[in-house]
Amino acid sequence: MRPIEGSGRRRGLPAWLRTTAFRVTLLHLVLTLAGTATLSGVAWLATIGFAARQLAADVEQDAGVLLRVARLGGAPSVAAMVDARMAADRTGTEYYLLAARDGARLAGNLAQAPRAAGWRTLRLEGGEKPGAEVLAHGTRLPDGAFLVVARDLAPVRNLESRLLGAAGWVGGTALLLGLLGGALMGHGVARRAAAMGAALAAVEAGEIGRRLPVRAGGDEFDRLAGRINATLDRLQELMATVRQVTDDVAHDLRTPLSRLRQRLEAAQRDAGPQGEAVTGAIEECDRILGVFEALLRIAQVEGGARRASFSRFDLSGVVEAVAEVYGPAAEERHQTLVARVAPGVAAWGDRELATQMLANLVENAVRHGREGGTVEVGLERGPRGGAVVTVADNGAGIPASERGRVFRRFHRLDAARSSPGTGLGLALAKAVADLHGMAIDLGDNAPGLRVTVSVPPLPRQDARSA
Amino acid sequence: MKILLVEDDGETADYVARGLTEAGHLVDRAADGREGLILASDGGYDALVVDRMLPKLDGLGLVRALRAAGVKTPALFLTARAGVGDRVEGLEAGGDDYLVKPFAFAELAARLNALARRPPLQGEPTVLRVGDLEMDLLRRAVARAGRRIELQPREFRLLEYLMRRPGQVVTRTMLLEGVWDFHFDPRTSVVETHISRLRAKVDRDFGADLIHTVRGAGYAIRAPDRG
Numbered sequence: 001m002r003p004i005e006g007s008g009r010r011r012g013l014p015a016w017l018r019t020t021a022f023r024v025t026l027l028h029l030v031l032t033l034a035g036t037a038t039l040s041g042v043a044w045l046a047t048i049g050f051a052a053r054q055l056a057a058d059v060e061q062d063a064g065v066l067l068r069v070a071r072l073g074g075a076p077s078v079a080a081m082v083d084a085r086m087a088a089d090r091t092g093t094e095y096y097l098l099a100a101r102d103g104a105r106l107a108g109n110l111a112q113a114p115r116a117a118g119w120r121t122l123r124l125e126g127g128e129k130p131g132a133e134v135l136a137h138g139t140r141l142p143d144g145a146f147l148v149v150a151r152d153l154a155p156v157r158n159l160e161s162r163l164l165g166a167a168g169w170v171g172g173t174a175l176l177l178g179l180l181g182g183a184l185m186g187h188g189v190a191r192r193a194a195a196m197g198a199a200l201a202a203v204e205a206g207e208i209g210r211r212l213p214v215r216a217g218g219d220e221f222d223r224l225a226g227r228i229n230a231t232l233d234r235l236q237e238l239m240a241t242v243r244q245v246t247d248d249v250a251h252d253l254r255t256p257l258s259r260l261r262q263r264l265e266a267a268q269r270d271a272g273p274q275g276e277a278v279t280g281a282i283e284e285c286d287r288i289l290g291v292f293e294a295l296l297r298i299a300q301v302e303g304g305a306r307r308a309s310f311s312r313f314d315l316s317g318v319v320e321a322v323a324e325v326y327g328p329a330a331e332e333r334h335q336t337l338v339a340r341v342a343p344g345v346a347a348w349g350d351r352e353l354a355t356q357m358l359a360n361l362v363e364n365a366v367r368h369g370r371e372g373g374t375v376e377v378g379l380e381r382g383p384r385g386g387a388v389v390t391v392a393d394n395g396a397g398i399p400a401s402e403r404g405r406v407f408r409r410f411h412r413l414d415a416a417r418s419s420p421g422t423g424l425g426l427a428l429a430k431a432v433a434d435l436h437g438m439a440i441d442l443g444d445n446a447p448g449l450r451v452t453v454s455v456p457p458l459p460r461q462d463a464r465s466a
Numbered sequence: 467m468k469i470l471l472v473e474d475d476g477e478t479a480d481y482v483a484r485g486l487t488e489a490g491h492l493v494d495r496a497a498d499g500r501e502g503l504i505l506a507s508d509g510g511y512d513a514l515v516v517d518r519m520l521p522k523l524d525g526l527g528l529v530r531a532l533r534a535a536g537v538k539t540p541a542l543f544l545t546a547r548a549g550v551g552d553r554v555e556g557l558e559a560g561g562d563d564y565l566v567k568p569f570a571f572a573e574l575a576a577r578l579n580a581l582a583r584r585p586p587l588q589g590e591p592t593v594l595r596v597g598d599l600e601m602d603l604l605r606r607a608v609a610r611a612g613r614r615i616e617l618q619p620r621e622f623r624l625l626e627y628l629m630r631r632p633g634q635v636v637t638r639t640m641l642l643e644g645v646w647d648f649h650f651d652p653r654t655s656v657v658e659t660h661i662s663r664l665r666a667k668v669d670r671d672f673g674a675d676l677i678h679t680v681r682g683a684g685y686a687i688r689a690p691d692r693g
Contacts, residue, residue: 254546254567254568255475255546255567257568258478258546258567258568259477259478259568260568261568261570262477262478262481262568262571265481265570265571266481266484285568289568290651290653306551309551309554321646321647324620324646325620325646325648325652325656325660326654326656328656328659328660328662328663329654329655329656329659331659332659352649352650355647355648355649356648356650359648359650359652363652363653363654366654367654425653
């Protein structure tokens with residue numbers, strides 16, 4: 001089977017990771033997370049901002065009350081008030097500091113405090129809760145004393161961490177569910193795509209009656225599979241028609257040709273020594289039959305039905321045998337046939353067809369090679385378990401511009417038109433190579449033609465027994 | 467030989483029957499598979515010639531049925547189908563040989579002779595002799611008139627193929643199939659070149675030729691006539 005571009009395991013990722021479904025889920029997940037993040041941000045601003053403003057308002061109000069007390073009764077009244085407040089605070093979240101103009105502490109539980117008016121966030125060093133954060137507001141009193149009112153920030157911080165935790169849970173769950181859903185969907189899609197691919201590969205391998213699985217559900221995959229199945233039905237019909245026509249032609253032409261040949265042969269027997277003309281007619285009849293035979297065989301090979309009976313065969317043996325068969329024929333043309341065959345090379349396919357392909361190539365080399373030249377036949381192991389067969393001569397070769405066309409049926413180079421041959425040998429060789437997934441390549445032997453056939457490695461399950 | 471011909475095409479049947487009769491064989495004819503099966507079941511024939519496409523029961527079915535019934539008469543298929551798998555199918559059904567229509571009558575005659583005279587499997591000889599030519603199959607050595615002849619492995623197989631059928635006509639295609647396992651007809655005359663090489667080694671330096679060309683048919687190896 002020909003490997004399809006991009007079907008290999010790229011970058012080692014499993015198949016479900018490389019599905020459209022997984023990618024769409026991933027994109028969806030990113031958008032969901034972005035939405036969650038925005039929502040969390042808005043909630044954050046609303047709640048934390050509100051709590052912080054509440055705390056600040058509390059401090060501001062308290063400081064305002066104390067400032068009014070200071071205006072009425074001076075620092076001593078404020079000190080008494082602060083003491084009273086502290087005594088009444090059961091939550092331990094209220095902090096005060098009243099300092100005289102010279103800096104001496106008059107009242108309060110704050111160990112240290114800034115001496116500038118305005119808002120501050122302080123971290124307590126010592127006292128009951130070292131390290132606790134407080135929001136502090138400093139006010140200069142009319143008599144020159146300095147008042148700091150502060151509140152513990154712990155409730156706000158608690159709220160923050162709760163909110164963060166909640167956002168983490170929501171985001172994490174979304175992420176997990178998204179990934180899980182994506183993996184499941186990706187896996188499902190990958191599995192269905194693999195099932196479709198396997199069915200198509202089986203069809204390509206010659207199991208023409210195989211169809212793609214279609215579920216009762218009827219989603220877009222099933223509709224696509226149904227469409228492909230309909231196409232395959234049509235293809236199978238066409239192939240059956242071609243086969244039928246070929247069989248009919250084979251039968252309907254062969255029968256009269258057989259009779260013609262039989263009559264000629266009978267006439268030859270009756271004619272005795274004067275049968276020369278009849279002999280010529282029989283030869284001509286055989287030539288027609290030969291062309292006809294080759295055409296049918298090419299059609300049959302191109303049909304691909306032979307793939308079903310592929311097996312492992314000894315490629316080294318085939319190459320050796322063909323080289324051996326044509327050795328004396330090359331000698332007749334005073335050519336040296338040199339065979340370099342790596343031993344023990346196996347291939348997957350139809351031994352008989354492979355033999356014929358190789359025979360056609362060697363026959364061409366002997367026929368069109370220079371008289372007295374060398375015909376090389378080689379088999380060597382190729383990259384990744386494959387093999388390479390070469391057949392080279394030093395005749396006139398094939399001009400580069402003609403190389404693509406010589407595989408066509410009945411195509412013959414002008415120089416070869418006068419010599420016998422059907423113009424089907426290379427077409428058959430090409431059909432056989434295609435059937436086996438072999439690449440056949442025409443190159444320059446400087447001078448002459450060098451044909452290279454790249455043989456794919458054995459299928460995996462068979463290579464193990466090699 | 468007594469031969470049964472199962473062929474529905476009248477003209478081909480006439481042609482084959484006439485040729486075989488002229489060659490001194492006794493020919494019975496059947497025009498469809500069922501009739502052929504009934505006649506062949508007696509087992510009184512030396513060889514069967516069976517067309518693959520027959521009315522009522524096709525050739526493959528006929529031979530399969532015969533083999534299932536234990537009739538071992540050698541069978542040769544005639545067919546208008548020259549597909550790559552068809553020959554294998556025919557052999558798997560129990561046929562012994564396969565000939566694609568149209569064929570030269572000499573080809574059919576030579577193959578029938580080879581089939582009917584196939585030596586039994588037991589008692590395989592270890593030395594083959596034709597005239598003063600001797601082939602030792604165990605030592606893989608060939609000598610003529612006591613003089614050793616060196617042969618390439620494939621030349622040995624070619625000579626062995628001929629010597630196992632002394633006096634019989636062997637056609638080009640029989641040699642291609644039997645010696646080289648080629649099941650198609652190369653355009654180059656490869657068989658002729660191999661035979662001439664073999665002749666150079668086996669016949670040239672000796673008085674009498676053993677390998678003969680049978681005009682319009684093929685080759686035969688036989689001892690020189692003594693009288």
